[in-house]
Amino acid sequence: MVDRLAQRLIPDALWDIVKPLLPEFAARPQGGGTAPVDERAVFTAVVFVLTSGCAWRHLPPSFGVSVPTAHRRFMVWADAGVFEALHREILDRLGVAGELDWSAAILDAASVRAKKGSLTGRSPVDRGKKGSKxxxxxxxxxxxxxxxxxxxxxxxxxxxxxxxxxxxxxxxVRGPRRSKPAKLRADKGYDFDVHRRWLRGRGIVPRIARRGIEDPTKLGRHRWKIERTIAWLTGYRRLTIRYERHGRLFAAFLQLAAAITCYKKLPT
Incomplete structure (x- = not known):
C-alpha cells in the first residue's frame, strides 16, 4: 500500500527531475551527526504532508522517515531553493515542449487563514482574522x-x-529563453495607471479591468483559468490553512505545489 502511494505521489519520472536538484549529503569525517537517509522517502513524505495537510507529527511511520528528519530536511531544501529550482526546471521542460502560451499572463490572488508567524495580517475578507495571501x-x-x-x-x-x-x-522550442508575455490580464484590484504605464514601458500590453467601467463578465472569459489554477494549488490541503510559523516555509510548500501542478502538464 505504501509503495503504491509513494509511486503515485512521486512517479519515477518526477523523481528523475528532483534528484539532481537536492543538496548532497556530506558525512562528518569524525562520524556522528545526522545520518544519511533515503532522499526519495523524505521527499515523498514532504509531498504527503503537502497533499494530505496532516501535521508533521502525524506523518505515518510507514514512510520509513522520522518526523524530525523529514521536517529538518524540508527546511534545508526550502532554504537551498530546491522547490523553486524544481518549478523552474519543469517550466523549462514545458517550454521546450511548446506547452507554454506566452500570448498573455494572468495575475490573481487568494486569501487563506493563518494561525501565526511572519507574512500574516488581518484578513479584510475573513472578519479581520489572521491570514496570508x-x-x-x-x-x-x-x-x-x-x-x-x-x-x-x-x-x-x-x-x-x-x-x-x-x-x-x-x-x-527554439530561440532564446523567454520571460515576457505579450499581455497581462488582471481584475479591478490592479486598476492603477502607474501599473499600466509600467507594463507598457516593458512592452507588455495591460489588460486590466477598469473599476466602474468594464463589464466584469468580459474578464471572466479569461479569469476562470487563473481561478482554476488557484483551485489546483489550494487542492493541496497544506495550503488551505497555513500552519507554518515562518512565511518562507509556507512559500516553499506553495512552490512545490506549483511544481507538481506543472509536472502534471508535461506531455507523456
Whole structure:
C-alpha cells in the first residue's frame, strides 16, 4: 500500500527531475551527526504532508522517515531553493515542449487563514482574522509561472510589479529563453495607471479591468483559468490553512505545489 502511494505521489519520472536538484549529503569525517537517509522517502513524505495537510507529527511511520528528519530536511531544501529550482526546471521542460502560451499572463490572488508567524495580517475578507495571501501568475492556459506569499492585508496591486519581474526566463522550442508575455490580464484590484504605464514601458500590453467601467463578465472569459489554477494549488490541503510559523516555509510548500501542478502538464 505504501509503495503504491509513494509511486503515485512521486512517479519515477518526477523523481528523475528532483534528484539532481537536492543538496548532497556530506558525512562528518569524525562520524556522528545526522545520518544519511533515503532522499526519495523524505521527499515523498514532504509531498504527503503537502497533499494530505496532516501535521508533521502525524506523518505515518510507514514512510520509513522520522518526523524530525523529514521536517529538518524540508527546511534545508526550502532554504537551498530546491522547490523553486524544481518549478523552474519543469517550466523549462514545458517550454521546450511548446506547452507554454506566452500570448498573455494572468495575475490573481487568494486569501487563506493563518494561525501565526511572519507574512500574516488581518484578513479584510475573513472578519479581520489572521491570514496570508497567495499570489499567482499563470500563462494564458493557466500553468503557474510564479507564486508568492504576503500578509492577507496586503493590497493585490502591490504585488503586480514584483510578480511580473519574477517571471523566470524559460526555455523555448527554439530561440532564446523567454520571460515576457505579450499581455497581462488582471481584475479591478490592479486598476492603477502607474501599473499600466509600467507594463507598457516593458512592452507588455495591460489588460486590466477598469473599476466602474468594464463589464466584469468580459474578464471572466479569461479569469476562470487563473481561478482554476488557484483551485489546483489550494487542492493541496497544506495550503488551505497555513500552519507554518515562518512565511518562507509556507512559500516553499506553495512552490512545490506549483511544481507538481506543472509536472502534471508535461506531455507523456
Amino acid at each position: 497567495l499570489h499567482v501568475i499563470s500563462d494564458a492556459n493557466g500553468i503557474p509561472l510564479v507564486t508568492g506569499v504576503t500578509a492577507a492585508n496586503t493590497h493585490d496591486s502591490v504585488m503586480l510589479q514584483p510578480m511580473v519581474e519574477s517571471i523566470p526566463k524559460v526555455r523555448s
